[in-house]
Amino acid sequence: MYEDVIIFIQEVYKNKEFIPLHEPKFIGNEKKYLNECIDSTFVSSVGKFVDEFEDKITKYTGAKYAVATSNGTSALHISLLIANVEKDDEVITQPLSFVATCNAISYCGASPVFIDVDKDTMGLSPSSLEEFLKNNTEIKNNQCINNRTGKVIKACVPMHTFGHPCRIDEIKDICDNHYIFLIEDAAESVGSSYKEKYTGTFGQIGVMSFNGNKIITSGGGGCIVTDDEYLAKKAKHLTTTAKVPHKWDFYHDTVGYNYRMPNLNAALLVAQLESLDNFVKSKRKLAHMYEEFFFNIPNCDFVKEPDGCKSNYWLNSVIFNNKQQRDEFLNKTDANNVMTRPIWTLMNKLPMFEHAQCGDLTNSEWLEGLVVNIPSSANYE
Numbered sequence: 001m002y003e004d005v006i007i008f009i010q011e012v013y014k015n016k017e018f019i020p021l022h023e024p025k026f027i028g029n030e031k032k033y034l035n036e037c038i039d040s041t042f043v044s045s046v047g048k049f050v051d052e053f054e055d056k057i058t059k060y061t062g063a064k065y066a067v068a069t070s071n072g073t074s075a076l077h078i079s080l081l082i083a084n085v086e087k088d089d090e091v092i093t094q095p096l097s098f099v100a101t102c103n104a105i106s107y108c109g110a111s112p113v114f115i116d117v118d119k120d121t122m123g124l125s126p127s128s129l130e131e132f133l134k135n136n137t138e139i140k141n142n143q144c145i146n147n148r149t150g151k152v153i154k155a156c157v158p159m160h161t162f163g164h165p166c167r168i169d170e171i172k173d174i175c176d177n178h179y180i181f182l183i184e185d186a187a188e189s190v191g192s193s194y195k196e197k198y199t200g201t202f203g204q205i206g207v208m209s210f211n212g213n214k215i216i217t218s219g220g221g222g223c224i225v226t227d228d229e230y231l232a233k234k235a236k237h238l239t240t241t242a243k244v245p246h247k248w249d250f251y252h253d254t255v256g257y258n259y260r261m262p263n264l265n266a267a268l269l270v271a272q273l274e275s276l277d278n279f280v281k282s283k284r285k286l287a288h289m290y291e292e293f294f295f296n297i298p299n300c301d302f303v304k305e306p307d308g309c310k311s312n313y314w315l316n317s318v319i320f321n322n323k324q325q326r327d328e329f330l331n332k333t334d335a336n337n338v339m340t341r342p343i344w345t346l347m348n349k350l351p352m353f354e355h356a357q358c359g360d361l362t363n364s365e366w367l368e369g370l371v372v373n374i375p376s377s378a379n380y381e
């Protein structure tokens with residue numbers, strides 16, 4: 001039966017010899033802008049493409065401010081710092097995510113607390129969050145204190161898995177009620193919206209990634225979006241070595257970071273952003289084809305976008321009935337040069353996070369064993 005799936009995917013991708021999970025497409029002004037950038041000699045940390053990108057991503061998402069960064073991980077790190085996450089603080093996140101989210105929490109000297117995801121969104125579950133906070137925390141002096149550790153839960157970082165928005169409005173309300181700062185990890189969901197509002201614009205801060213495997217890419221890059229001018233200024237300051245602007249003086253008022261996006265990368269990204277809506281359209285079409293096809297395939301279900309949202313379907317995924325079927329599928333597709341991969345190992349099972357506090361993780365555990373990503377590149381000539 002998996003033969004049918006392999007044949008279908010090969011037909012979709014016109015019988016290419018090797019079908020990757022996700023490859024970038026450069027079909028617009030990429031070369032033009034890159035040449036322009038090189039000719040200008042401004043290839044590094046300042047230049048018009050960085051400004052242009054920041055301006056265009058705010059217009060696209062509706063966020064008031066944007067700060068381009070060297071990658072999504074550095075954007076997460078700075079976001080946590082400007083949320084005042086400090087050593088010995090705690091940050092709630094989901095165990096089902098790419099490791100970058102937890103790494104950024106660790107860079108601040110803080111610890112992750114893992115709360116379960118919803119089965120349908122694969123993103124942080126508001127009901128699990130509410131339940132955990134009710135049973136384990138109390139509010140003191142406008143701070144959310146974890147009763148087990150005595151530490152402050154400063155922030156919450158939900159993630160929009162594979163581009164599918166989680167129930168971010170409910171999460172926002174819960175965070176607000178508990179004095180918890182909300183940072184959306186929208187690394188995978190650039191171009192996705194929830195209740196007609198773009199992901200990344202619900203929290204105080206949203207983070208995006210433009211790594212080579214994401215829906216649009218700058219080679220490497222990321223971005224912080226926010227409506228808060230103070231936070232935006234702070235983010236810009238910290239990502240640019242905390243240099244106090246002056247014509248010639250080198251004066252830095254705190255330990256800053258070199259987390260700028262180079263102009264060369266921004267040139268590529270400005271061109272990619274022009275194609276974003278076409279990529280989303282193409283990927284949604286592909287997802288629809290997959291949905292219809294998998295309807296007739298036994299033992300596995302195609303993962304549809306949750307209700308009330310428009311997903312960018314960055315990575316398509318299917319859920320098997322059991323692990324043996326999943327492994328058989330991984331092996332057969334691999335043997336046929338069709339790239340597939342299982343969902344991440346849960347973060348609480350990695351050595352550096354194995355002592356982290358966890359809520360009930362039933363849904364995450366369930367998804368971990370059964371979800372597989374299938375080829376998802378935007379597919380048109």
Ligand SMILES: *Cc1c(COP(=O)(O)O)cnc(C)c1O
Pocket residue numbers: 071072073074097098100101159185187188209210211220221222
């Ligand atoms: C890709 C990704 C990141 C980090 O992005 P980089 O640009 O690779 O640093 C963070 N979180 C999630 C969920 C991601 O998928």
